Amino acid sequence: MCMKGKFRRAGLTVVILICLFACMAVSASADSNTAIWPQQTAVTNSAGSLLVDASGASNGYFFASVSYQTGHRLKLRVIKDGTTFTYDLKTDATYELFPLQLGTGYYEIHLYENVSGKKYAMAGSLGLYVTMENQEAAFLVPSQYLNYTKASEAVAKADEICAGKGEKEAYDAVCKFMSTSCVYDFIKAATIKPSMLPDIDGSYAKRMGICQDLSAITCAMLRTQGIPARMIIGYADSQYHAWTTAKVNGKDIFFDPTAAISAISSVKEYSMERYY
Numbered sequence: 122m123c124m125k126g127k128f129r130r131a132g133l134t135v136v137i138l139i140c141l142f143a144c145m146a147v148s149a150s151a152d153s154n155t156a157i158w159p160q161q162t163a164v165t166n167s168a169g170s171l172l173v174d175a176s177g178a179s180n181g182y183f184f185a186s187v188s189y190q191t192g193h194r195l196k197l198r199v200i201k202d203g204t205t206f207t208y209d210l211k212t213d214a215t216y217e218l219f220p221l222q223l224g225t226g227y228y229e230i231h232l233y234e235n236v237s238g239k240k241y242a243m244a245g246s247l248g249l250y251v252t253m254e255n256q257e258a259a260f261l262v263p264s265q266y267l268n269y270t271k272a273s274e275a276v277a278k279a280d281e282i283c284a285g286k287g288e289k290e291a292y293d294a295v296c297k298f299m300s301t302s303c304v305y306d307f308i309k310a311a312t313i314k315p316s317m318l319p320d321i322d323g324s325y326a327k328r329m330g331i332c333q334d335l336s337a338i339t340c341a342m343l344r345t346q347g348i349p350a351r352m353i354i355g356y357a358d359s360q361y362h363a364w365t366t367a368k369v370n371g372k373d374i375f376f377d378p379t380a381a382i383s384a385i386s387s388v389k390e391y392s393m394e395r396y397y
Contacts, residue, residue: 155347157181157262158271159218171232171245174216178251181258184216187232187244194235195244201228206395208265209316220259220266220397222351225252257349257368260340266318266397267352269341275325279342288348292369295342296376303328303335305384319352319363332385333363335378343367355394357385364391 161184162176174184187195187210195210201223210232211217221228228249233241255261263269269276282298283291306329319337324330330338336352343350343365350367357364357377362385364377379385 155261156345157258159184159262161216166247167245168247169232169243169245170234171230171247172216173230173247173249175249175251178221178249179253179258180262181221181253181255181260182218182262182264183221183230183249184218185210185230185232186216187212187214187234190214191234196233196235196241198231198233199228200231201226217265218263218268220262220264221249221251221253222259222396224256224259226250260349260351260368261344261347263341263344264397267321267337267340267344268318269321269345273322273325273341275321275338275341276345278325279345283342283346288346288369291346292343292348292367292374295339295346296378296381298342299335299339299376299378300381303330303338303378303382305332305379305382306330306334309334332379335382336363336365339365339376339378340367351396353391353393353396356392357388358390360385362391 157180159177159182161174164174164176166173166175167188170188172186172188177183185197191212193212195212197208197210197219199206199219204223208219228251230247230249231243232245234244236242278298279295282294286294310331313331319333320330321334321337321341324334325338333352333354340350340352348367348369350365353364353366356362362379364375364379366373366375380388
């Protein structure tokens with residue numbers, strides 16, 4: 122998802138100090154399994170055409186939108202310590218949910234609007250200093266890339282198969298379910314567009330998806346059980362691919378649901394490009 126073209130710097134930069142122990146109200150609630158369910162508030166920070174609700178930043182997420190409807194493509198960039206995550210942003214002025222997956226620290230959030238061809242101009246920019254008590258918080262919440270809700274069937278299934286289990290047993294139950302209940306969607310793999318996001322609800326309903334769908338379902342099921350899970354995008358040898366890692370009882374564990382259902386040949390090396 123790398124942006125191409127030249128960017129003209131413009132817009133306003135606003136620095137917002139956000140501290141968990143200061144005056145910010147926490148806007149997320151945790152269910153009995155300690156998953157975090159984001160809630161949008163009326164607190165909105167604006168900078169140029171960029172609107173941000175950062176009231177949940179200490180819990181690893183924020184909402185962003187453009188302040189007007191536009192027919193031009195929009196890109197949102199989130200930058201911390203030299204690492205950049207780039208997202209497409211809806212053009213209809215509705216808010217979307219994004220993770221702060223690099224933990225405590227200073228984030229820059231930039232909005233770019235397509236002006237011609239592959240050229241984008243900055244339409245707004247603001248800075249957030251975020252303090253997180255739980256550095257894994259972003260991996261316990263849904264986001265634009267991992268879009269699920271309390272009403273998602275995958276969430277209900279996770280509650281069912283993980284009931285009464287400890288972390289490792291719950292993790293094993295989710296991995297077993299993915300390995301034995303899902304299949305790879307070869308037709309979708311041949312027709313997918315580069316900008317298409319994982320479809321957790323649709324793929325779960327069919328028990329079928331491509332690598333990013335299967336990984337996203339896995340993450341959703343684990344996160345709602347209070348197990349921090351990352352969806353990793355990168356390469357399996359030379360093939361563009363998606364898989365997961367989860368922190369179980371303090372240890373990172375690797376799981377590739379696509380390989381688990383034998384839809385990918387033996388992989389010698391996985392190399393990460395980005396993660397959500």
